[in-house]
Amino acid sequence: MGALNLAEWQKLPVSLTELCINTTLRCGQSFRWRKNDAGVWSMALHNRILCLHQDLEHLYYKSLKLEMLPAPPNSIPPSIAPGRNANDSELIQHYFNLTPNLTELYQEWSAADANFAKKAPKFTGVRILRQDAWEALVGFICSSNNNIARIGQMVHKLCINYGPLLGHFEGEPYHDFPEPEALSHDGVEAKLRALGFGYRAKYIHRTACMVAAKPEGWLDSLRNPEAPVIGVKPSSGGEWSAEGREGYRSAHEQLLELQGVGPKVADCVCLMGLGWGEAVPVDTHVWQIAQRDYKFGKGKHSSLTKQTYDAIGAKFRSLWGKEAGWAHSVLFTADLRAFSERLVAKVEKKEEDIVVKMEGDVEVEESVVKVEKVLEKCIKRERDEEESKVLEVEEKVVRKTKRKRKT
DNA sequence: AAACTACCTCGACA
């Protein structure tokens, strides 16, 4: 751990069950956050470089003083009302969507759904961010047929090549996310292809052209009025129904007109960029969850057609209610490969103990390595199965360890 | 409507 002088930071009292940035910032909602060895998260956001750190009781934050040139490069900070400059505290409350009581919501979802109650306890503090809608749109266009690591690389390349430079932190340049106009010029598609975007290059360029051609503020006009940009008073989001509110359905429909935007991407933008909590993006993970835990995958809904897609969303909305997309995100996170180690955390602890005890014994170290490989396979094979089965695997692996140690 | 197929790239795995 590096020397973190947290006394210099601002802080907000937040429990890990209300917000866990370590999970929330890695679960594939946002693709731009970086974490250093000292446990500091950082990202360029709204004309500043924001740094975060979290412990058991507080979320610490500070934004870097930028030795910036007179004119801010990007005169239109996204998600903030024109002419208004949010302070760090406002920005964090807004970005992390801190108003809803997540602990209470988890309780409600658990009471309504035994499967949620079973899966959620190891994945508390997963909160839906309020990201800039345009950034979310482009990020999720990149997500098609892709993995989270590469999406992050692609978004990073977009910022480096087209986004305004805000400053440096720990020797690294920090760029804001590029505006639609910056991605709408001729030659962008070719360059993005050269940068490794593949077929998504065309989608990004064409969508940027379409959005740039719309009236200023068009994307934010699709927001849930209950979750407006900073500086605008919230108003009613409309009447609730299992199909979703009218405003949500309208936003979804309009997003579908953009290139590279299908139902899943549109729902991601609705949920994470436009504040519509009932949006339920159904991707391959969620489709698998729906089949495994919610009886989809048979008869009428044997494949993921548009009709099945809508039925899954309606099912989850009727089960979890107005913030169904939030609950869905918890289960999605629980299924992510990147978090599968959490299901066997105890084993890893034991491994560490063994290594420490037997330090200096070459033979044993080798056997430990072998066991780790076995563990990996177990994790991969078992990650979709019940926790009880994972526990069985734990015991087997531990016994194997002991045997190998003796030989 | 539903079912197929092509689509870029990259790291993991055999």
Add this chain to the structure above:
DNA sequence: ATGTCGAGGTAGT
């Protein structure tokens, strides 16, 4: 060492 596979889908038949 080289081939195959699949990753948070979408657009076009």
